[in-house]
Amino acid sequence: MTRGGAVAVVGGGIIGLSIAWRLLRGGADVVVLDDGEPGAWFVAAGMLAPGGEAAYEEPYLARLLELSNERWPSFAAELGVDVGYDDAGTLSLAMTADDLADAARVWTRQKLPLLRPSELREREPALSPRVRAGVYAAAERQVDPRRVVAALRERLAGRIVHKRIDELSEVDAATVIVAAGCGTAALTGLPVRPVKGQVLRLRGEPGLLRHVLDAAVDGRHVYLVPRRDGEIVVGATQEERTDRTVTAGGVHDLLRAALELVPDLAECSLVETTVGHRPGTPDNAPLLGRLGDDGRVIVAAGHHRNGVLLAPITADLIAGLVLDGVADPLLDHFAPGRF
Ligand code: GLY
Numbered sequence: 001m002t003r004g005g006a007v008a009v010v011g012g013g014i015i016g017l018s019i020a021w022r023l024l025r026g027g028a029d030v031v032v033l034d035d036g037e038p039g040a041w042f043v044a045a046g047m048l049a050p051g052g053e054a055a056y057e058e059p060y061l062a063r064l065l066e067l068s069n070e071r072w073p074s075f076a077a078e079l080g081v082d083v084g085y086d087d088a089g090t091l092s093l094a095m096t097a098d099d100l101a102d103a104a105r106v107w108t109r110q111k112l113p114l115l116r117p118s119e120l121r122e123r124e125p126a127l128s129p130r131v132r133a134g135v136y137a138a139a140e141r142q143v144d145p146r147r148v149v150a151a152l153r154e155r156l157a158g159r160i161v162h163k164r165i166d167e168l169s170e171v172d173a174a175t176v177i178v179a180a181g182c183g184t185a186a187l188t189g190l191p192v193r194p195v196k197g198q199v200l201r202l203r204g205e206p207g208l209l210r211h212v213l214d215a216a217v218d219g220r221h222v223y224l225v226p227r228r229d230g231e232i233v234v235g236a237t238q239e240e241r242t243d244r245t246v247t248a249g250g251v252h253d254l255l256r257a258a259l260e261l262v263p264d265l266a267e268c269s270l271v272e273t274t275v276g277h278r279p280g281t282p283d284n285a286p287l288l289g290r291l292g293d294d295g296r297v298i299v300a301a302g303h304h305r306n307g308v309l310l311a312p313i314t315a316d317l318i319a320g321l322v323l324d325g326v327a328d329p330l331l332d333h334f335a336p337g338r339f
Helices: 014-025 059-079 097-110 117-123 145-155 181-188 248-261 263-267 304-324 329-334
Strands: 006-010 029-034 090-094 133-137 160-162 175-178 193-203 212-217 220-226 231-235 269-280 287-291 297-301
Touching: 006 014, 014 029, 014 145, 014 297, 014 304, 059 145, 059 304, 059 329, 090 097, 090 117, 097 133, 097 212, 117 133, 145 304, 175 181, 175 304, 181 193, 181 269, 181 297, 193 248, 212 248, 220 248, 231 248, 248 263, 269 304, 287 304, 287 329, 297 304, 304 329
Parallel strands: 006 029, 006 175, 029 160, 090 212, 175 297
Antiparallel strands: 090 133, 193 231, 193 269, 212 220, 220 231, 287 297
16 A cells, blocks of 8 residues: 555656546555656547447457446546537448448447448538448547646646656655656566557538547548547558658548548648557557566556546546555456467
């Protein structure tokens, strides 16, 4: 039990900051060591999509995603400022007959009724008439990760130290929480690998889109996340690469799919192209819990495509482990040493 003792969180991304905030509220003397490099949160669109992003062969992960999704409304409210939490829901869409055949398997498992093109365009008038079918997922929402991180930084004012950590032996604290995303591999030897994603930001008339759109367009997966201020995030490539290059092919593929889905996007300005690296693990599930025998090091990393969605439950589980010394049974399936 470390209540009141010194806790250092290595990593100032959305996971590290969320854990530190929960710890601070629980009375811990916590500091965040942040290398100043924007993590995956800076690029992320902020889809809260437990159904759309989950692999159904991974029931424990699917459950973790659902539980965290349920915690997002209160997590956002407790931050006390507008973090772009928007509950308009998601339209999952299929453009071609082949796209529909693939998507229908997922939609059947989700038990969501199929909507015809006319019903889809009633909800989302800017959709292309070529969209063949879709479903509405009310529980799949969005938040703006940049606003969330800004709010968390404010909550943790005075507790964030700009410092790059190359070895855990440099950290002087009773408990060390490694929430360093892809950097967790070098610090711990755990199998976290970078999975490159290229993401675009467009800007157009506010209200052009009402929902998050998550679509298959001629076999290509694309999502559009519209913010209230007219920004539309378009993502994302998924590449087993470590470089930070925005490629012509990546931008072309994303824009082609986005414009086929919503032709009026052609009038938007292209305001940002970015690259991030998702922290992937061998089974796509996060690494959560104690590492080693002395109990000093705790890991919270490897959230792959779901770091934003999983921030609230990760924060609660890890804070519970530190503050009360009790491991929630949910953690059993995500032990860092399972590989
Ligand atoms: N969760 C969306 C992505 O990883 O691209």
